[in-house]
Amino acid sequence: MRDYVAWHDQYDDPDSELSWRLRTVQGYLEAALDAALADATASVRLLSACAGDARDVVQVLAPREDAARVATTLIEVHPGIAARAARAAAAAGLRVDLRVTDAGTTDAYAGAVPADVVLLVGIFGNLSDADRQRTIRTAPQFCRPGATLLWSRGRDAGDLNSTVRAELTAAGFTELGYAAHPASDGPAVGAVRYDGPPRDLVAGQPLFSFRR
Ligand SMILES: C[S@@+](CC[C@H](N)C(=O)[O-])C[C@H]1O[C@@H](n2cnc3c(N)ncnc32)[C@H](O)[C@@H]1O
Numbered sequence: 001m002r003d004y005v006a007w008h009d010q011y012d013d014p015d016s017e018l019s020w021r022l023r024t025v026q027g028y029l030e031a032a033l034d035a036a037l038a039d040a041t042a043s044v045r046l047l048s049a050c051a052g053d054a055r056d057v058v059q060v061l062a063p064r065e066d067a068a069r070v071a072t073t074l075i076e077v078h079p080g081i082a083a084r085a086a087r088a089a090a091a092a093g094l095r096v097d098l099r100v101t102d103a104g105t106t107d108a109y110a111g112a113v114p115a116d117v118v119l120l121v122g123i124f125g126n127l128s129d130a131d132r133q134r135t136i137r138t139a140p141q142f143c144r145p146g147a148t149l150l151w152s153r154g155r156d157a158g159d160l161n162s163t164v165r166a167e168l169t170a171a172g173f174t175e176l177g178y179a180a181h182p183a184s185d186g187p188a189v190g191a192v193r194y195d196g197p198p199r200d201l202v203a204g205q206p207l208f209s210f211r212r
Contacts, residue, residue, distance in 0.1 A: 002212055004078055008053055017154075021187040024179050025056045025121050025150055028191040032117045032148035033060065033070065043069045044116040047142060049103040050123050051076045054085035054096075057119070062092035072096040073112035075103040106138065106205040113201055114144040121189070123208070124153040124164060131208035136167045141201045143194035149173060151192070156185045165190065172196025 010018040036044040048057050051074035061067045074089075074096055076082040082100040089096045101108050120139070124132050143149060151168070153161055165175060173192035180188040 001210055004052070004081060008081070008084075011055065017181050017183065017186045020181050021121075021152055021189060022056055024189040025119070025152065026060050028148070028150050028177060028189065029056060029060045029117065029119070032150070032191070033064070033066075036116045036148075037066045037069055043071065045112065045114070045144075046070050046072045046117045046119075047075075047109070047112050047115040048073070048119040048121070049075050049108075049142075050121075051082075051085055051119070052122060053081055054088060056121065057096075058085070058088045058092050058094060061094055067094060073099065073109075073115070075099045075101060075108050075112075077102050104206065104208045104210075106141065106201055106207065107203055109142060109201055110203065113142045114147065114198065115142055116144055116147050118142045118147060118149040120149065120151045122152060124151060125157070126210045126212055127208045128211060132164070133167060135207045136164070136171050138202075138205065138207055139168075140172050140194055140196050140199040143199075145194060145196065145198055147194045148176065149192050149194060150189065152187055152189045154185075154187045155180070159184075161188050161190075168192050 010016045054074050061070060074085055076085060079100055082098060086098050099108060139149060153164055172195055174195050175192050177191040
């Protein structure tokens with residue numbers, strides 16, 4: 001697998017494509033939380049799979065006065081990267097359920113779903129077509145009806161995103177937004193709403209393994 005510690009260094013450059021992706025994800029995340037928390041009595045579940053150092057989630061939640069109403073689960077397999085996420089969350093005064101485990105089976109999600117906001121960011125471009133399709137077909141199990149799911153996929157190895165968007169639609173999601181970096185081979189980010197029926201999490205199901 002790639003060196004994902006070094007991969008995170010791309011965030012150091014505010015002009016990098018990855019920094020553009022981060023800002024785009026954060027914009028969608030902010031809007032999703034605003035909507036989910038509009039009712040002052042509401043509490044929401046936020047889930048990020050393959051969370052990395054979780055700067056997307058932490059930087060959005062940290063300044064929010066309603067952050068205590070967000071129950072956050074982060075799943076990240078790399079212990080060193082997960083430790084960074086833990087430090088960032090603690091420094092921001094956020095309590096998160098950080099699971100240092102393989103997000104590639106449904107068991108990793110037990111007790112954290114159905115969530116109101118789900119991040120599958122930085123995943124699809126690293127999977128085989130079959131794993132991506134299985135993950136998208138399973139994604140309704142992560143989502144409460146009405147939940148917002150954010151996803152991303154780079155277009156550096158060919159733009160498959162019309163296919164990804166169609167797969168999400170077929171799985172019961174309605175597109176809320178889609179933004180592509182101006183570079184033709186740059187990243188893209190989508191936001192979709194789950195409009196299907198409630199689905200129980202089925203334990204023990206394989207989803208994906210990263211191929212790079
Ligand atoms: C491309 S990075 C994206 C990180 C984060 N979502 C972001 O956008 O900044 C992918 C992350 O997934 C983690 N990862 C890879 N395979 C995983 C697995 N099976 N389960 C959990 N995390 C995994 C890597 O360690 C890495 O931190």
